[in-house]
Amino acid sequence: MKASTPAYTEPLLIDTEKRAVLSHPDLQWDAFDAYLFDIDGTLLRAQGGVHNDAFPESVRQVMAKEISLDRVLLHGNTDTRILAQAFEHAGIERSVWEPYKEAIYERMWTIVDERRKQIEIIVMPGVRASLDHLQKKRRTLGVATGNLELIGWLKVELAGLRDYFNFGGFSDKFEDRGALIGAAAVAARQHSGESSTVCVVGDTPADIAAARSNGLPVIAVSTGSYSLDELLEHKPDIGTTSMLALLESTY
Numbered sequence: 183m184k185a186s187t188p189a190y191t192e193p194l195l196i197d198t199e200k201r202a203v204l205s206h207p208d209l210q211w212d213a214f215d216a217y218l219f220d221i222d223g224t225l226l227r228a229q230g231g232v233h234n235d236a237f238p239e240s241v242r243q244v245m246a247k248e249i250s251l252d253r254v255l256l257h258g259n260t261d262t263r264i265l266a267q268a269f270e271h272a273g274i275e276r277s278v279w280e281p282y283k284e285a286i287y288e289r290m291w292t293i294v295d296e297r298r299k300q301i302e303i304i305v306m307p308g309v310r311a312s313l314d315h316l317q318k319k320r321r322t323l324g325v326a327t328g329n330l331e332l333i334g335w336l337k338v339e340l341a342g343l344r345d346y347f348n349f350g351g352f353s354d355k356f357e358d359r360g361a362l363i364g365a366a367a368v369a370a371r372q373h374s375g376e377s378s379t380v381c382v383v384g385d386t387p388a389d390i391a392a393a394r395s396n397g398l399p400v401i402a403v404s405t406g407s408y409s410l411d412e413l414l415e416h417k418p419d420i421g422t423t424s425m426l427a428l429l430e431s432t433y
């Protein structure tokens with residue numbers, strides 16, 4: 183898979199007020215052995231609607247049926263569950279669409295890949311500097327996202343961030359985010375060692391819940407669609423307005 187990487191543009195600072203909140207005063211955000219980064223709202227924002235449009239479009243092409251994402255909560259959800267919920271809202275039984283799901287996933291990827299030029303990627307503030315910082319400390323870096331694998335990697339590649347990551351966890355085999363994070367943590371420990379600490383980084387209450395269900399620490403960053411105060415209600419180990427704020431809090 184080859185992608186033409188667009189010129190990197192420095193992101194706008196979304197939060198002008200720098201804030202980082204730690205649940206323990208001696209907690210160091212950069213001291214975990216491995217990190218699992220969510221993609222949308224955490225590493226980057228992919229604008230242009232290409233990914234969302236690929237859901238109904240692929241179902242139309244593969245099954246000649248109509249679905250809509252209008253009533254589906256997208257933030258923190260997984261692609262495979264979004265699809266399942268959209269079918270449910272359309273009154274189409276699982277037994278009807280399940281035989282087509284691999285074909286739909288593949289078509290979604292093809293649609294997104296064909297329209298990659300319409301995807302506008304904004305890298306979140308401080309992401310690149312944080313990844314550089316963690317890489318210098320020899321931390322293991324992976325992505326763990328509700329995206330389908332090929333779509334997730336494409337976004338990361340378009341953002342120019344692909345080289346930071348050794349592995350990823352994706353929703354192709356898991357509708358449940360907790361199961362996806364669990365599998366990604368196993369992959370992380372294959373890189374960093376059996377007893378290594380694995381930290382989840384995400385932008386939604388669903389990321390926090392998925393980390394918790396696996397007994398993993400979590401950094402919640404409010405660069406997605408939830409405010410820091412909303413995220414703090416779910417008690418992440420660390421909450422911050424951006425990776426930039428967190429990074430600067432260490433100096």
Ligand SMILES: [Mg+2]
Pocket residue numbers: 220221222223224257258384385386406
């Ligand atoms: Mg997200």
